[in-house]
Amino acid sequence: MAEDTNSMNICQLLIPQNKERTIYDGFIESLGQEFHLKIELPANRDLTFCRIHCDVNLMNILRGYLQIIKTRLQQCSSIPTFLEELKSIVYLAVKQNKELKALNTAPYLYEKLIQEIAIVKWDKVVEIDESFKKVKLKTVDGAEREHYITVHISSQYPNEIPECSTDLPSEFILLWNNSMTLADVIKQFDKVVERHQIFWNCLDEIDRSTWVLEPENPRRKDNARRIALGNNSSVQIIVNPLHPTHLPECRFLGADKVVKPLRDNMNKSVHLWNTSHSILHNLQALMEITFPSQISSKKEDFCLECSICYLYRLEGEIPDKVCEFPACSKPFHQACLYEWLRSLPTSNQSLTKYGFKNIYGECPYCSQPITARLEDK
Ligand SMILES: [Zn+2]
Ligand SMILES: [Zn+2]
The missing domain is CATH 3.10.110.10 (Ubiquitin Conjugating Enzyme)
Structure with missing residues (x-):
């Protein structure tokens, strides 16, 4: 009885499976790892003839120790010493295995x-x-x-x-x-990096000389810029990094009265785009204007808050819708204006074929006709 109590103390996770106490099953723990183990003794409990079954992981770790286990276990006279021996061998094997693994890689x-x-x-x-x-x-x-x-x-x-x-x-x-x-x-x-020098030269010139409304803090990878043109209007350009001096994609935003003449100038002279000049030089030459510069103006002049929510940036959007009535010219977020118009019974909604929802109504400030457009998500 004493012998079994001892064996339980040494290997608490190993449980006798039969009355004769010739079969033990359970786990052996070593250095934070647990391995499944089963020990079978012959009816006379002669340790020389015992059989050990273990899981694949323990088997792999013990592979080089089989002879040692055999010799040492045969010298044991009782189950507790037998388990103690086994535990110390497993400990050494696991420890060495961990050291080897670490050595092979890190x-x-x-x-x-x-x-x-x-x-x-x-x-x-x-x-x-x-x-x-x-x-x-x-x-x-x-x-x-x-x-x-x-x-x-x-x-x-x-x-x-x-x-x-x-x-x-x-x-x-x-x-x-x-x-x-x-x-x-x-x-x-x-x-x-060398190949992109002209790309960054062009964009650095824009960032230095104009008011870039978006992105707020351009990263080296950003190839789009929204440049302030004045009076709540701006142009968004998307530069091809592989052809940085070619005509970029341009999108005008803001009141029609401001951007239409600029867009018309550009369309009429687009053939004059000169790839040996910088983007900024070409844009200004074709639109026939000088962009508001960091020397002659303040950024705040172009970052006017939305006349509905009184914020400049709302969920990443800036107020890019402007009332077309010159005496009003209030800027709005498209979403704010859309919600405002939707709440009025006099407004009319329509769906366009490009996945946009349009709503027509009256400007909250001057009551002139105004349209808001929202992407139909
Ligand atoms: Zn707003
Ligand atoms: Zn208005």
Whole structure:
């Protein structure tokens, strides 16, 4: 009886399965891992002839220890010593297995990456996570602009191509073989950065000289700009990163009386677009105006709040609908104006074939006819 109490203390998860106490079943725990185990003794409980069944994981870990187990277990005289021996062998095996696993991956990779970073130079490293799975690198172009690339390192690196995320306006495709290093990543990244110089020159000129209403804080990858034209009107341009000096996609927003003449000027002279000039130069030449500049005006002059909700930005939208009646010219969010008009019995709604809902009614300020348009989601 004492013998079984002892065995229960050593291996609390191992339970006798029969009255004769020749079959034990349960779990053996070691270093936070649990393994399924079954021990069968012959009827005379002679330990020399015992059989051990264990789960695949434990089997794999014990593979190199089978002879040791056999010899040591045969020297045991009782079940408690037998279990104690088994537990210590499992402990050693699990411990060594963990050390081997760690050795095969991490330290080797750390060392390799540290060597690679030394070649790239540490001042290019912006961020590196504890496990070396993510390395963020910086490069500076000829115009002193900073560009970033984050390299995601897998445990199979360099045999597996590292995934890269960048702030480029176009997709970055890394050409890779397993003899390449982080220096090759930077080299290829630099080449693409070099190719986009004219793109950033054009957009930097716009950001510097005009009032960009959107995006609020342009990132290097952003190829769209909404430029203030004055009097609640603006033009949104979408630049092709691969052909930055070509005519961008243009969309005029604001009161018709302001934007129609500009749009007409542009349409009539579109053939005069000169790809050897910058986008800003071309836009101003074709529209025959000078955009409000950061020297001659304040941004607030163009960021007028919505006359319904009194906010400038509402769920990311800016008030881009303006009352067409010149003496009024109140700006509204399309959504605010839409809701306002919808609440009035005098307004009429219609659905357009492009997935927009139009509503016609009267301006809340001057009672002149006004239309609001909402995307039909
Ligand atoms: Zn509003
Ligand atoms: Zn009005």
